[in-house]
Amino acid sequence: MYRSLFARDLLSELERLQRDFSTVFEPSPSIRGLSRGGYPALNVGSSPEAVEVYAFAPGLEPASIKVDLDRGVLSIAGERAPTLPEKSDEKTTLHQGERFAGRFRRVVSLPDDIDPNAVSASYRDGLLHISVKRRSATPARRIEIQ
Template identity: 35%
Template structure:
């Protein structure tokens, strides 16, 4: 019984740690000019997505619906449905006028550019 209880506790901890990772899953790639974000959101219609940018924060909001016509119950249900909200903090401000977003094959691609005034400047040193 103790071994069964230990195994059940381990399974519940693993499931809760995966849920804490956040949905949708995102990869963020940084460069000196900004970041590229890729978010996996299969099954979400393009018009169900709401992307907002404010200073150094990007928010992705939407809803994934289940479309099962004529069926009343599940044999197995592994795909999560419902509303989601994911906020991502960046190490710099984003230029909201230069944000680009493309959605194809269930993957959202966003390019978030850093304002020119916020980019580091190289200072040359003159020796006299």
């Protein structure tokens, strides 16, 4: 049994490394969402007033999630503990383990008109909701040449 747990941990670690390398060499996703399949799953939408980001991350403590906004790039990071039993006997076998465990990081490039001082985040029932307000648009004006 320990051998199968070790193999599963090794494979999940290799998958995580592959995801990390792909995020380094691929351009970061924009608000349009160029990438799929990461953890947590994201829904990103916008309105004239705000950009709304929903991250589906059940089973996390809100204090363990780190949300940063720097120069128009929103990043969500944290770690999800494994749910496999720590001790097992020879009679127990894991046949399939699809629940993500380990460190995660998702990055989304936001539009230029967001207000970095008007960001709110809440976590409830496994859903992280981040709302980033947009700056009010200044009307165009004609400038007189002297």
